[in-house]
Amino acid sequence: MEKEIISRMEKLLDRELDTEEKERLQRIQDTLQIADNDALWAVISAMEYQRAYYETLPEKISSVTEKILAELSIAAEKEVRFAQSRLAENVVKQVEKLSWKRHIHTWLAWGTAALFLLLLYGSCLMWAGFCLGSGQVQPHDLLKMPVGFVLAALCLCGGSVFGVVAARAFADMNRIWRKYFIVAGGCFIFGGAISVLTLA
Secondary structure (H helix, E strand, C coil): CCHHHHHHHHHHHCCCCCHHHHHHHHHHHHHHCCCCCCCHHHHHHHHHHHHHHHHHHHHHHHHHHHHHHHHHHHHHHHHHHHHHHHHHHHHHHHHHHHHHHHHHHHHHHHHHHHHHHHHHHHHHHHHHHHHHHHCCCCHHHHCCCHHHHHHHHHHHHHHHHHHHHHHHHHHCCCCCHHHHHHHHHHHHHHHHHHHHHHHC
16 A cells, blocks of 8 residues: 555544554455555545544543533532522521511510500609699599500500410410410400599
8 A cells, every 4th residue: 555545544634544544444455456546545535534533523522521511510519509508598587587576575575564664663653742742642543644544555455465476376386375365364454454443
């Protein structure tokens, strides 16, 4: 086989032929009895180029596929990290909301009690002042002043709030509903008693 044919094939493939490829070309020439200057070598060169191309094609596809998968993996990791951070933020926000909702009943109870005691303390100071000034004022007369209506309204509102809390706890099958129910009943009774004394 002429070197010209081999150099033409190497130029077409853009690389040197290895020993196996040279032997294959020699077998083709011996089997088909092709002369070195035969025009059939142009067709064989084109076919040899196609064969070499398709032999390397799976490697190229594999390389490109690995690159795409690596890029997808990086993008997926970024999305997962972003989703995890968003999830953590949402969980923290929900926990804060639940914590606030869970303790609002306690805050309402203490706030109502503090306001009631403040008004009661103020009322007692006023009563003491009237007693010192006139000597004729009885404790129930103090309730006929505006503070009596405020105390009655505060007790009735507190009873309503604790009644709603007791109803929700009962609906949730929480045993604490009894305590809220007792507090609500006490507020209603106390508010009713103050209302009677105020209007009497």
